[in-house]
Amino acid sequence: MSKMIDLTIDGRPVSVPEGSTILDAAKKLDINIPTLCHLDLEGTPMVNKGASCRICVVEVEGRRNLAPSCATPATQGMVVRSNTIRVLHARKTVLELLLSDHPKDCLLCAKSGNCELQDLAEKFGLRENRFEHGAQSTYVKDMSPAIERDMNKCIMCRRCETMCNEVQTVGALSGINRGFTSVVAPAFEMPLEESVCTFCGQCVAVCPTGALVERDYTWKVIEALADPDKVVLVQTAPAVRAALGEEFGYEPGTLVTGKMAAALRMLGFDHVFDTDFAADLTIMEEASEFLDRLTRHLEGDTSVRLPILTSCCPAWVKFFEHQYPDLLDVPSTAKSPQQMFGAIAKSFYAEKLGIPREKMVVVSIMPCLAKKYECARDEFSVDGNPDVDISITTRELGHLIKKANIDFRNLPDEDFDDPLGASTGAAVIFGTTGGVIEAAVRSAAEWATGQELSKVDFEALRGLEGCREAKIPVGDLVLHIGIAHGLGNARRLLDAVRNNEVEPFHAIEIMACPGGCVGGGGQPYHHGNMDIVAKRAKALYREDANKPIRKSHENPSIKALYEEYLGKPLGEKAHHLLHTHYFKRHKI
Amino acid sequence: MDNCKCCENKGYDELGAFIDALPSKKGELITVLHRAQSIFGYLPREVQEFIAERLDLPLAKVYGVVKFYSFFSMTPKGKHPISVCMGTACYVRGAEEVLTELVRQLGIPVGGVTEDGKFSLDTLRCVGACGLAPVVIVGEKVYGRVEPKKVAGILADYSDEGEVRS
Numbered sequence: 001m002s003k004m005i006d007l008t009i010d011g012r013p014v015s016v017p018e019g020s021t022i023l024d025a026a027k028k029l030d031i032n033i034p035t036l037c038h039l040d041l042e043g044t045p046m047v048n049k050g051a052s053c054r055i056c057v058v059e060v061e062g063r064r065n066l067a068p069s070c071a072t073p074a075t076q077g078m079v080v081r082s083n084t085i086r087v088l089h090a091r092k093t094v095l096e097l098l099l100s101d102h103p104k105d106c107l108l109c110a111k112s113g114n115c116e117l118q119d120l121a122e123k124f125g126l127r128e129n130r131f132e133h134g135a136q137s138t139y140v141k142d143m144s145p146a147i148e149r150d151m152n153k154c155i156m157c158r159r160c161e162t163m164c165n166e167v168q169t170v171g172a173l174s175g176i177n178r179g180f181t182s183v184v185a186p187a188f189e190m191p192l193e194e195s196v197c198t199f200c201g202q203c204v205a206v207c208p209t210g211a212l213v214e215r216d217y218t219w220k221v222i223e224a225l226a227d228p229d230k231v232v233l234v235q236t237a238p239a240v241r242a243a244l245g246e247e248f249g250y251e252p253g254t255l256v257t258g259k260m261a262a263a264l265r266m267l268g269f270d271h272v273f274d275t276d277f278a279a280d281l282t283i284m285e286e287a288s289e290f291l292d293r294l295t296r297h298l299e300g301d302t303s304v305r306l307p308i309l310t311s312c313c314p315a316w317v318k319f320f321e322h323q324y325p326d327l328l329d330v331p332s333t334a335k336s337p338q339q340m341f342g343a344i345a346k347s348f349y350a351e352k353l354g355i356p357r358e359k360m361v362v363v364s365i366m367p368c369l370a371k372k373y374e375c376a377r378d379e380f381s382v383d384g385n386p387d388v389d390i391s392i393t394t395r396e397l398g399h400l401i402k403k404a405n406i407d408f409r410n411l412p413d414e415d416f417d418d419p420l421g422a423s424t425g426a427a428v429i430f431g432t433t434g435g436v437i438e439a440a441v442r443s444a445a446e447w448a449t450g451q452e453l454s455k456v457d458f459e460a461l462r463g464l465e466g467c468r469e470a471k472i473p474v475g476d477l478v479l480h481i482g483i484a485h486g487l488g489n490a491r492r493l494l495d496a497v498r499n500n501e502v503e504p505f506h507a508i509e510i511m512a513c514p515g516g517c518v519g520g521g522g523q524p525y526h527h528g529n530m531d532i533v534a535k536r537a538k539a540l541y542r543e544d545a546n547k548p549i550r551k552s553h554e555n556p557s558i559k560a561l562y563e564e565y566l567g568k569p570l571g572e573k574a575h576h577l578l579h580t581h582y583f584k585r586h587k588i
Numbered sequence: 589m590d591n592c593k594c595c596e597n598k599g600y601d602e603l604g605a606f607i608d609a610l611p612s613k614k615g616e617l618i619t620v621l622h623r624a625q626s627i628f629g630y631l632p633r634e635v636q637e638f639i640a641e642r643l644d645l646p647l648a649k650v651y652g653v654v655k656f657y658s659f660f661s662m663t664p665k666g667k668h669p670i671s672v673c674m675g676t677a678c679y680v681r682g683a684e685e686v687l688t689e690l691v692r693q694l695g696i697p698v699g700g701v702t703e704d705g706k707f708s709l710d711t712l713r714c715v716g717a718c719g720l721a722p723v724v725i726v727g728e729k730v731y732g733r734v735e736p737k738k739v740a741g742i743l744a745d746y747s748d749e750g751e752v753r754s
Contacts, residue, residue: 171646176655187640187647188633196646588640588647 100134201369201521239431247398253535258413276423342387367520393522675714
């Protein structure tokens with residue numbers, strides 16, 4: 001056990017383990033010292049304590065200068081005061097200086113209501129600023145298909161930089177310049193789109209202000225819905241149902257699947273479908289591909305590449321295209337559920353409706369920013385017409401529902417439409433780390449052994465540890481499965497595999513965001529509280545447990561799709577519509 | 589360094605050899621940038637890309653360091669880079685007037701390069717020769733107690749294409 005340190009804050013005694021900061025100790029006493037640049041995402045390497053904003057300063061007896069509580073270790077006998085006039089003066093000055101170089105158009109800002117700087121200004125009750133005429137940087141907005149960077153709103157907390165470099169190890173962002181012209185930017189201030197950015201959106205998830213936000217496409221959705229010549233389909237990703245409720249005041253972890261379907265119908269979507277359907281389809285293809293590779297490997301075919309890597313996360317796909325260009329033939333070629341849905345909607349379903357694909361608009365609701373980028377990739381369109389037209393986030397859907405005056409909390413529970421709305425429990429757990437591989441194992445195990453599983457819950461694959469492994473007996477074979485979430489963990493696992501530091505895996509699941517899609521960059525802001533992400537994951541496992549069918553290959557609509565249209569998994573038609581290929585991209 | 593292809597290649601060879609000879613590549617970015625700037629005279633994008641790749645660092649990080657330290661430059665210097673010390677001692681003894689005169693005679697702003705590529709003009713902070721204030725450095729040569737009326741003479745030292753008259 002580590003040594004305990006005794007100190008007092010505002011006259012109250014407290015004991016904390018050695019190594020704790022003054023801020024940690026204050027939290028233990030429920031003393032709410034304001035912070036801005038500080039962020040500690042427990043369970044990830046995200047501990048941003050640059051102490052650059054100085055809003056958390058406190059007075060320490062015997063110290064000449066005020067101390068930033070987020071970065072000052074608590075020491076034995078320390079006497080701290082968090083609210084003296086000197087402290088309040090300093091905080092006020094810090095805030096005035098920050099605001100002097102920050103735009104005041106909060107009413108037009110995408111982050112309004114979720115902005116930590118705005119919250120501080122409100123908390124301090126600032127009514128005037130002594131430094132009103134500070135320099136305002138004049139950076140041009142950088143609009144990528146997924147993320148908007150408005151560096152005029154950057155306060156240089158550098159959380160995004162820590163996230164991008166330490167947690168995700170993507171390395172797209174760095175602090176540049178000095179003084180008023182300092183910002184966080186990609187190399188040579190190139191547009192994000194040309195950089196190694198994966199569009200995981202985790203920088204957006206941790207940005208305290210409106211400097212980094214998603215590219216908002218809600219108005220495009222409204223226009224499509226208002227166009228009488230268009231048939232508009234919507235698909236909703238698994239993780240959305242476990243988080244959308246937060247936008248309407250529900251406790252984190254509340255499932256709002258039925259209300260969401262009702263709201264989408266009220267918004268005017270012609271067909272309310274579910275990405276979960278396509279997740280089941282993904283399992284049909286990915287688990288078949290896995291079994292095929294495994295069988296050939298066991299038969300001694302040395303050309304087979306194992307472990308198979310999952311490919312449903314577009315940020316992960318872009319990451320390995322940049323960082324592991326020599327491994328492009330290792331990931332599964334199966335498209336992501338979003339793209340499988342689009343491909344089937346604009347072929348099978350458009351034919352069924354008797355309309356050309358140009359008349360159909362496919363909208364996806366995703367917990368993700370990379371999905372906006374994914375649906376814009378050239379290979380996912382036919383003659384310039386994309387398989388998925390518009391991708392919006394959970395947050396954008398929340399806004400859309402509010403904009404349309406829909407009383408979400410009093411909506412009845414409704415179902416998705418058939419046939420692209422039917423799904424199994426295996427599909428809904430795609431939204432959390434470990435879920436995709438569990439869904440794949442459920443089907444692969446039954447196909448390999450020809451026997452029904454006595455239990456479909458593979459608890460060994462669950463949990464929130466960043467890198468984990470599990471051994472799953474399937475018949476005479478023991479499958480060695482790896483799981484990583486967060487791109488930094490993915491890199492660690494892949495490097496270990498490459499350097500033969502670990503027992504060879506048969507399959508590895510990778511999700512770019514900490515927690516998987518439940519912690520996605522497009523989800524309601526968790527403001528650093530990782531418990532919220534854990535609660536969303538639990539909700540998805542609840543939804544799975546309550547589903548009558550829990551294995552993808554038993555989804556009757558999926559079976560019918562193969563019988564009617566696709567033929568066999570990995571067959572010619574399936575290959576054409578449901579599989580893709582990857583591109584080598586620059587590494588730095 | 590001249591901008592011909594073979595010299596440039598030689599520069600990359602030299603920089604590559606320098607990096608390879610480092611005992612560890614960790615924490616050596618600034619050392620490498622220093623060497624690169626002394627080889628190429630400045631740090632263009634291609635050189636930064638070369639360094640990022642060799643040190644296995646994100647390009648954004650390399651660029652971030654280059655843009656943070658005013659010592660590092662992304663614009664080519666003149667054949668004879670001129671630096672005027674603007675440290676406290678030099679400043680109070682008239683560095684500003686010297687700088688103004690250099691700007692006037694060269695016809696370039698601070699940070700600029702003359703059209704013929706012969707001179708570039710920059711300022712720096714204290715070279716540790718305060719006793720000689722105000723100080724102007726041309727290439728490696730230090731001129732002390734400079735006054736505006738001495739500027740023409742200093743520039744004339746370089747009229748024979750780099751041959752310094754002593």
